[in-house]
Amino acid sequence: MKDSVSVGLLGVGVVGSGVISLIEKHQAKLAHQLGCNVHVKSALVRNPEKAREVDAGVNGTELTTNSEDVLNDPEIDVVIEVMGGIEEAREAILKAFEAKKHVVTANKDLVALHGAELHESATKNKCDFYYEASVAGGIPILRGITDGFASDHIEQVMGIVNGTTNYIMTKMSNEGVSYEDALKQAQQLGFAEADPAADVEGLDAARKMAILGRLAFSTYIDLDDVEVTGIKDIELTDLQYGDQLGLTMKLIGFAKFDGKEVEVNVQPALISKEHPLADVKNEYNAVYVYGEAVGEAMFYGAGAGSMPTAAAVISDVVTVIKNMHRGVTGSQFVEPRFKKELKSESQRFSQYYVRFHAKDEAGVFSRISSLFNKLDISFKQILQNPSKNPDTAEIVVITHTASLQNMNEALEELEKLDEVVEINSFYKVEGDADA
Amino acid sequence: MKDSVSVGLLGVGVVGSGVISLIEKHQAKLAHQLGCNVHVKSALVRNPEKAREVDAGVNGTELTTNSEDVLNDPEIDVVIEVMGGIEEAREAILKAFEAKKHVVTANKDLVALHGAELHESATKNKCDFYYEASVAGGIPILRGITDGFASDHIEQVMGIVNGTTNYIMTKMSNEGVSYEDALKQAQQLGFAEADPAADVEGLDAARKMAILGRLAFSTYIDLDDVEVTGIKDIELTDLQYGDQLGLTMKLIGFAKFDGKEVEVNVQPALISKEHPLADVKNEYNAVYVYGEAVGEAMFYGAGAGSMPTAAAVISDVVTVIKNMHRGVTGSQFVEPRFKKELKSESQRFSQYYVRFHAKDEAGVFSRISSLFNKLDISFKQILQNPSKNPDTAEIVVITHTASLQNMNEALEELEKLDEVVEINSFYKVEGDADA
Numbered sequence: 097m098k099d100s101v102s103v104g105l106l107g108v109g110v111v112g113s114g115v116i117s118l119i120e121k122h123q124a125k126l127a128h129q130l131g132c133n134v135h136v137k138s139a140l141v142r143n144p145e146k147a148r149e150v151d152a153g154v155n156g157t158e159l160t161t162n163s164e165d166v167l168n169d170p171e172i173d174v175v176i177e178v179m180g181g182i183e184e185a186r187e188a189i190l191k192a193f194e195a196k197k198h199v200v201t202a203n204k205d206l207v208a209l210h211g212a213e214l215h216e217s218a219t220k221n222k223c224d225f226y227y228e229a230s231v232a233g234g235i236p237i238l239r240g241i242t243d244g245f246a247s248d249h250i251e252q253v254m255g256i257v258n259g260t261t262n263y264i265m266t267k268m269s270n271e272g273v274s275y276e277d278a279l280k281q282a283q284q285l286g287f288a289e290a291d292p293a294a295d296v297e298g299l300d301a302a303r304k305m306a307i308l309g310r311l312a313f314s315t316y317i318d319l320d321d322v323e324v325t326g327i328k329d330i331e332l333t334d335l336q337y338g339d340q341l342g343l344t345m346k347l348i349g350f351a352k353f354d355g356k357e358v359e360v361n362v363q364p365a366l367i368s369k370e371h372p373l374a375d376v377k378n379e380y381n382a383v384y385v386y387g388e389a390v391g392e393a394m395f396y397g398a399g400a401g402s403m404p405t406a407a408a409v410i411s412d413v414v415t416v417i418k419n420m421h422r423g424v425t426g427s428q429f430v431e432p433r434f435k436k437e438l439k440s441e442s443q444r445f446s447q448y449y450v451r452f453h454a455k456d457e458a459g460v461f462s463r464i465s466s467l468f469n470k471l472d473i474s475f476k477q478i479l480q481n482p483s484k485n486p487d488t489a490e491i492v493v494i495t496h497t498a499s500l501q502n503m504n505e506a507l508e509e510l511e512k513l514d515e516v517v518e519i520n521s522f523y524k525v526e527g528d529a530d531a
Numbered sequence: 532m533k534d535s536v537s538v539g540l541l542g543v544g545v546v547g548s549g550v551i552s553l554i555e556k557h558q559a560k561l562a563h564q565l566g567c568n569v570h571v572k573s574a575l576v577r578n579p580e581k582a583r584e585v586d587a588g589v590n591g592t593e594l595t596t597n598s599e600d601v602l603n604d605p606e607i608d609v610v611i612e613v614m615g616g617i618e619e620a621r622e623a624i625l626k627a628f629e630a631k632k633h634v635v636t637a638n639k640d641l642v643a644l645h646g647a648e649l650h651e652s653a654t655k656n657k658c659d660f661y662y663e664a665s666v667a668g669g670i671p672i673l674r675g676i677t678d679g680f681a682s683d684h685i686e687q688v689m690g691i692v693n694g695t696t697n698y699i700m701t702k703m704s705n706e707g708v709s710y711e712d713a714l715k716q717a718q719q720l721g722f723a724e725a726d727p728a729a730d731v732e733g734l735d736a737a738r739k740m741a742i743l744g745r746l747a748f749s750t751y752i753d754l755d756d757v758e759v760t761g762i763k764d765i766e767l768t769d770l771q772y773g774d775q776l777g778l779t780m781k782l783i784g785f786a787k788f789d790g791k792e793v794e795v796n797v798q799p800a801l802i803s804k805e806h807p808l809a810d811v812k813n814e815y816n817a818v819y820v821y822g823e824a825v826g827e828a829m830f831y832g833a834g835a836g837s838m839p840t841a842a843a844v845i846s847d848v849v850t851v852i853k854n855m856h857r858g859v860t861g862s863q864f865v866e867p868r869f870k871k872e873l874k875s876e877s878q879r880f881s882q883y884y885v886r887f888h889a890k891d892e893a894g895v896f897s898r899i900s901s902l903f904n905k906l907d908i909s910f911k912q913i914l915q916n917p918s919k920n921p922d923t924a925e926i927v928v929i930t931h932t933a934s935l936q937n938m939n940e941a942l943e944e945l946e947k948l949d950e951v952v953e954i955n956s957f958y959k960v961e962g963d964a965d966a
Contacts, residue, residue: 118824122682128749128868129681228679234825236679243678244663244671246564247557247845314563372831375810382829389553389842390669393832394817396807397825407824410682424857433563 098132098173101417104166104197105139106188107179108159111202111229112139114406115176116157122410130417138166140179167191174416176409177201186210193217193225198425200412202229202405208303208319211310222426224419226412231304232257232381234404235397236411241311241385248387250312254526255349257304259379259399260295261327263287265345265364266377269335275328287379297326298347301362305349308383309360313353315434323361330364334451334521337492338366341477343449344374348526352439359439364523366449371527441501447476447525448495448503452510453517456482456489460515467509468495471502476528488517494525533567533608536852539601539632540574541623542614543594546637546664547574549841550611551592557845565852573601575614602626609851611844612636621645628656633860635847637664637840643738643754646745657861659854661847666739667692667816669839670832671846676746676820683822685747689961690784692739694814694834695730696762698722700780700799701812704770710763722814732761733782736797740784743818744795748788750869758796765799769886769956772927773801776912778884779809783961787874794874799958801884806962876936882911882960883930883938887945888952891917891924895950902944903930906937911963923952929960 103119105112116136119126126134138158158165166172167188175192177185177199185206190213192199199218201207207214207227218225228238232255241250256262260282267278279296282288294300302322309317327347335345343366351360367374372394376382381399386392398404419425454460465475477494495503503522510516538554540547551571554561561569573593593600601607602623610627612620612634620641625648627634634653636642642649642662653660663673667690676685691697695717702713714731717723729735737757744752762782770780778801786795802809807829811817816834821827833839854860889895900910912929930938938957945951 114824118682122684125684125749126682234822235828236675239678240671240675240830243674243850244846245842246849247553247561248842249557249560314560372810375807387669387842389549389838391833391836391839393670393830395675395828395830397828401826403824404826407680407683407822411679414681415678422857422859424859 100133100135101173101420102135102137102171103174103176103413104169104172105136105157106163106166106175106177106185108139108141109178109180110402111178111405111409114402115178115409118403118406118410126414129414131421132417134413134417137172138169140166163188167195167197172197173420174198174200174413176413177203178409180205182206182209186214189214190217193221193223196221196223198224198416198420200409200416201227202409203227204230204300204303204307208306211307212316219426224416224425224427226415227307228412229405229408231307232383232395232397233399233401234407235381235383235395235399236408237308237383237395238311239411240395241308245385245387245390248389249355250385250387251353252386253308253312253351253383254373255305255308255381255383256346256373256376257308257349257381257383257399258295258301258347259381260288260292261298261301261347262376262381263379264296265327265330265347268330268332269339269344272332274332275330296328298324298362301347301349305351305360305362308349309351309358310432312351312385313358313434314432315353315358315436316432317358317360317436321360321436321438323363325363327364331521334449334523337451337479338449340479341492341494342369343367343525344369345523346373346376348373348524350526357437357439357443359444366523366525368527373527441504442499444500445497446500447497447528449492449521449523449525450495450507450519451490451492451521452519453483453488453490455515455517456487457515461491463513463515464510467513468506471498471506473498473502473506535568535570536608536855537570537572537606538609538611538848539604539607540571540592541598541601541610541612541620543574543576544613544615545837546613546840546844549837550613550844553838553841553845561849564849566856567852569848569852572607573604575601598623602630602632607632608855609633609635609848611848612638613844615640617641617644621649624649625652628652628658631656631658633659633851633855635844635851636662637844638662639665639735639738639742643741646742647751654861659851659860659862661850662742663847664840664843666742667818667830667832668834668836669842670816670818670830670834671843672743672818672830673746674846675830676743680820680822680825683824684790685820685822686788687821688743688747688786688818689808690740690743690816690818691781691808691811692743692784692816692818692834693730693736693782694816695723695727696733696736696782697811697816698814699731700762700765700782703765703767704774704779707767709767710765731763733759733797736782736784740786740795740797743784744786744788744793745867747786747820748793748869749867750788750793750871751867752793752795752871756795756871756873758798760798762799766956769884769958772886772914773884775914776927776929777804778802778960779804780958781808781811783808783959785961792872792874792878794879801958801960803962808962876939877934879935880932881935882932882963884927884956884958884960885930885942885954886925886927886956887954888918888923888925890950890952891922892950896926898948898950899945902948903941906933906941908933908937908941
């Protein structure tokens, strides 16, 4: 057993500085747990002159602009990749595995896109490969799913896994501000990037759901398998109707597996206010897991930030070093064992919310409801209000559980009806205990 | 590596039957993870004739009334103790360790009382000893704390760790029913025992907090170190005032560690409705962890029940078998490293809620508030209502943060005032973001 384990860092940005300062600060705790010291020997930076939150050089970490100094250093056993981006990070990690170094990464984009290839290389080189920080920052959700539910069958995962969109939607719900204004506030507070596309279009959440789905269901989910709808088109009207009906709008990552087919998507959905996910506010993240034996469990916490993410990275480093000492490296979070088959629309079931405008004439609602009934869709709740145009009414319905195929067909038929002026919005409804 | 690992079961009650049926059901998943089969070879029962939920005999498990058949069977590597009780279970586990068998238990009473002794024996015999199921049933909280927060300093843990009392208090809060009626309902639904003393007096929660505190702070917490107040004396009046003030009453297990002194207690407390613990309803459990780096994280789920508890037991068995295969048994959740020192009342700080009756005379309130001010206690909120007796007023105050010592002194002084008729209640207030 080594007296001291040297790790190398790729990237000293927000997360990387956190890693250096946490390892420094908790030397005693780490030494107690591991029986050895942990030392960040060298770190790859783009510009060593640039001032950093942690003055890495002072703490005994050599800064370098050449990745080979980290990847080819025989003293370094563990490489931490927190540089971000795809291609450069992918190549660096593959080189690290070839040099028999264990890898810990926080890079969800990379793991979602190239997870299979990286796992394969790790296995081939008998290296450890962990990425707890890639999903929901400081929340130990990946280990929770793989270890905590080891003997259970996970049926469904629902997650609020993007803090930016949750912050925006919380503002919209609680303060009635528009999407644009809420986004501006989020940007001012640092919860949204200057270019918020990856967050608000749902891509960031989709990457995390691909990773979560893979670990929960033990099957490879590709990013292309994840259906994505962003939050840009959400209207305050639907948040207000939702509120009247006891529902809150959230960007929900949804993954379901029945032992055969799998379904993964990210979309704004209305969720019952009684459901614990409805109470997850602002920039917080939470993942709700339905296990056959365990029942419902939720993991809640900060989904991003320098220190939470760095803490998750180091929890992986601790696992790796324990494995090294025991001589059992080469283990992964989990080895997929199922062939993936995606659910068709006829196999996907949910309750739905539809808002539309129809002519305010006798008999209209009866024709509409018989259209739905023919497709086996019945209504759980109906709201009808006069609209600005005196000849039309605004109608909101919440259906009982129906297949997505039937729902889509019903919406097509509905649009064709002369009495229907416009279909305004259509959302899934989750978390209804009577569903 | 063995093709098949035999485990022995002590007790085939609610949890034990769950263990047998889950291991049976998830053979394929377990075999995939472990590379071997898992087989419950024999099980200790009190009465083999008694009908059981799982007909253990049929599934190839031998039933025996002699514990030696399990503890001395050389083929059995792992002993699962789910018989409950203290002395018999303690002796059986010590014998198992002496016979070099790894032990998994769900027995919180035993771990809280004799954890140190059992850990010592496990270490001496190089055996694994895990008890994930002992706290919060199916929620993987112990592993979450020890592995997920490996590189973090946990500052505080607040838990709703007893489902019975949470069910009763949810009923009282939401439906305004009395403690007695809520308890009756809980008993009818099976959420409370015929003799509910251990639950409603807070002892069950205290045991779990002793275990949680030990793992979170890496120091031995004795059950005697945990200050306990039960829920029997809670009055609806205080729930209603709390509601007006934006607070919900919960039985909160509280553990705090500042790196030097530790504080662990269980008591009914008022918690801000904005805090995620306030939304934990009915029989659900949740543990809220404050880590220096990770920030706030919550683990939520079913705290009891046959299947959730059995799933937690098996997650421990999976850990043990992985350790066996790697030849690294003898590991524990965590080895305490700090000497315990309890906080004195002058080192314990909180906000407080006090309800009392005072004479409805000019100048009374000013005398009362100057009494508090002299002890450095200021008020954050004040409610005054006329009481049934026209000469007295009912007063509720919420203080800013104050030391428990000053609060106790203030209450003593308050009681001595001629103007004060009666002090009715006194609770901690938690979860105030402005505190």
